[in-house]
Amino acid sequence: MFILKTKTQLEKAIAKAKQIRPRVRFDRFGRYRVSGSKGGYYTVICKRSDNNYKTVECTCKGGARGLVCYHAAAALALHTGLARQRTTV
Ligand SMILES: [Zn+2]
Numbered sequence: 505m506f507i508l509k510t511k512t513q514l515e516k517a518i519a520k521a522k523q524i525r526p527r528v529r530f531d532r533f534g535r536y537r538v539s540g541s542k543g544g545y546y547t548v549i550c551k552r553s554d555n556n557y558k559t560v561e562c563t564c565k566g567g568a569r570g571l572v573c574y575h576a577a578a579a580l581a582l583h584t585g586l587a588r589q590r591t592t593v
Pocket of ligand 1: 562566575
């Protein structure tokens with residue numbers, strides 16, 4: 505799990521996601537499944553903590569160690585788009 509503070513911490517992961525183009529499947533708002541490089545899916549959970557930090561959790565090895573992985577970046581791209589739609593409705 506990592507806390508999302510700035511966009512720059514995502515830059516590398518976004519670049520990798522653009523290269524690999526994983527499939528992102530919508531589970532429910534804040535919960536996504538992203539295809540892994542070796543097949544299968546990882547679950548990414550985006551939420552706000554009690555102190556209003558955005559936190560992102562991924563079930564892959566890197567994510568478990570607190571790294572910003574490309575699964576998280578791919579899921580976040582979808583999540584922020586959905587969150588924007590939500591606030592305007
Ligand atoms: Zn991951």
